[in-house]
Amino acid sequence: MKFELTLALADRPGQLLKALEPIAKNGGNIISIFHERERPTEGYVPVSLVVDFPSRQNLRKTLDDLKGLGITIIKSEEVIETQRLTVILIGKIDLKTLIETKMENARVTGFEVSAPTSHESSVKIELEVPTGLVNKVMDDLKALSREENAVLISSI
Amino acid sequence: MKVIIIGFGFIGRELIRTLNEKMEVLKSVDRNFKVIGVSTSKGYVYDKNGLDLERLSRLREISREYEGFKAGGSTLELIEESGADLMVEATPTNIKDGEPGLTFIKYALEKGIHVVTPNKGPLVVAFKELKQLAEKNSCIFLYEATVAGAVPVFSLVRDCLRGDKVVRISGILNGTTNYILSRMYFEETSFEIALKEAQERGITERDPSYDVDGIDAACKIVILANAIMRRDVMLKDVKITGIRRVTQEAVALAKKSDFAIKLVGTVDRNLEVAPKLVPINHPLCVHGTLNAVHLETDLAKEITLIGYGAGKETVSAILNDMLTVLKRRAKKKKGP
Numbered sequence: 001m002k003f004e005l006t007l008a009l010a011d012r013p014g015q016l017l018k019a020l021e022p023i024a025k026n027g028g029n030i031i032s033i034f035h036e037r038e039r040p041t042e043g044y045v046p047v048s049l050v051v052d053f054p055s056r057q058n059l060r061k062t063l064d065d066l067k068g069l070g071i072t073i074i075k076s077e078e079v080i081e082t083q084r085l086t087v088i089l090i091g092k093i094d095l096k097t098l099i100e101t102k103m104e105n106a107r108v109t110g111f112e113v114s115a116p117t118s119h120e121s122s123v124k125i126e127l128e129v130p131t132g133l134v135n136k137v138m139d140d141l142k143a144l145s146r147e148e149n150a151v152l153i154s155s156i
Numbered sequence: 157m158k159v160i161i162i163g164f165g166f167i168g169r170e171l172i173r174t175l176n177e178k179m180e181v182l183k184s185v186d187r188n189f190k191v192i193g194v195s196t197s198k199g200y201v202y203d204k205n206g207l208d209l210e211r212l213s214r215l216r217e218i219s220r221e222y223e224g225f226k227a228g229g230s231t232l233e234l235i236e237e238s239g240a241d242l243m244v245e246a247t248p249t250n251i252k253d254g255e256p257g258l259t260f261i262k263y264a265l266e267k268g269i270h271v272v273t274p275n276k277g278p279l280v281v282a283f284k285e286l287k288q289l290a291e292k293n294s295c296i297f298l299y300e301a302t303v304a305g306a307v308p309v310f311s312l313v314r315d316c317l318r319g320d321k322v323v324r325i326s327g328i329l330n331g332t333t334n335y336i337l338s339r340m341y342f343e344e345t346s347f348e349i350a351l352k353e354a355q356e357r358g359i360t361e362r363d364p365s366y367d368v369d370g371i372d373a374a375c376k377i378v379i380l381a382n383a384i385m386r387r388d389v390m391l392k393d394v395k396i397t398g399i400r401r402v403t404q405e406a407v408a409l410a411k412k413s414d415f416a417i418k419l420v421g422t423v424d425r426n427l428e429v430a431p432k433l434v435p436i437n438h439p440l441c442v443h444g445t446l447n448a449v450h451l452e453t454d455l456a457k458e459i460t461l462i463g464y465g466a467g468k469e470t471v472s473a474i475l476n477d478m479l480t481v482l483k484r485r486a487k488k489k490k491g492p
Contacts, residue, residue, distance in 0.1 A: 114408065
């Protein structure tokens with residue numbers, strides 16, 4: 001599980017090394033580190049890290065240890081990896097239902113409805129979906145296309 | 157090797173013309189190669205010394221135009237009495253019960269005759285049974301032309317991917333629907349107009365449902381699943397959505413996002429034939445009447461084959477299957 005951490009380190013030598021120790025000790029694998037050395041604020045330097053921990057518990061232990069060392073934690077958030085999906089639906093689609101109820105696990109990033117020269121309308125939806133929920137979102141779309149008697153065209 | 161050909165339709169006639177043209181290649185593998193019988197639903201011609209392929213290839217019908225024609229003679233009689241070593245079964249496809257090809261193939265295999273066929277019908281309804289029958293009778297049973305015509309997918313897996321495990325197959329397996337969708341993509345026409353054009357050009361039958369409703373592609377998915385991925389599936393196991401409801405606007409919306417809509421057949425956990433969005437830079441994104449088969453394997457990862465899936469190009473696959481039988485037999489005779 002990947003987490004983004006932002007720590008406020010005192011602007012003194014050796015502080016970064018001190019902060020990294022609990023991360024390593026608790027099984028964290030540092031993926032990236034951004035040390036804004038030239039922008040200290042009130043004697044503190046912000047450091048942003050992306051760390052892969054085996055579990056949430058390892059993160060919690062790390063945060064406790066960091067606090068114990070007197071390090072301020074500005075931000076600690078899980079990094080959710082997302083995937084972009086494009087689908088087309090053809091039919092007499094209830095767009096309101098589509099957006100309100102079926103897309104709860106995804107963020108709609110693009111939406112285009114064609115001028116209906118055919119007797120059925122065609123809708124293109126672009127979605128950003130957490131990687132772990134892609135199958136769930138696809139299942140929701142399949143269920144929706146069945147309910148609405150629409151044709152679902154998904155990407156290969 | 158003595159060969160009989162069942163069926164004198166488009167493929168049967170093209171095959172005879174090609175065998176005549178390629179006789180040198182065939183004789184270089186087996187100097188005794190000859191075609192001794194050809195049968196149709198009306199009767200058959202038979203000559204134990206070999207038929208005149210040059211003459212046969214100029215005929216449209218053999219019933220009255222070839223002397224020695226045995227009117228009313230049955231195909232089973234020809235299989236029984238000809239003493240053939242190899243039968244090419246090329247009767248029309250029937251996916252409901254596989255007949256009459258299924259009976260002919262079973263009869264030949266039971267007699268220990270090797271079989272090559274471009275006929276999907278018997279394989280769709282009885283793949284496992286035919287495969288087991290061939291093994292039981294030590295017969296070679298090859299069917300390269302049944303899926304994607306001239307594209308050598310079974311030969312490739314059999315001879316070049318012996319150690320690979322094929323984990324997924326996807327493909328554009330029907331030339332007619334690919335032609336229609338390509339016209340909709342490039343000319344921005346409606347499905348109805350593109351279909352009419354395909355009918356006028358003779359690319360599809362008067363009743364196009366077999367193609368546009370995805371049934372033909374689904375038959376090929378069944379054969380691929382059974383033959384390459386060792387499943388035991390039937391046509392009813394394939395979830396099929398055809399292309400009738402694909403609108404001109406849907407094709408245009410896809411195109412704006414760099415996709416083409418294609419009728420794609422897939423074999424993985426499930427079997428499916430459905431219109432799909434194919435990225436325009438993906439190797440499966442072929443146009444016109446072309447077919448494409450995309451294999452995903454554990455070692456080679458991804459391999460795509462592209463070629464013509466119907467028409468006289470199909471004869472290439474039948475000829476290669478025949479040469480495979482000839483070569484294996486020649487090797488067996490020679491010993492290790």
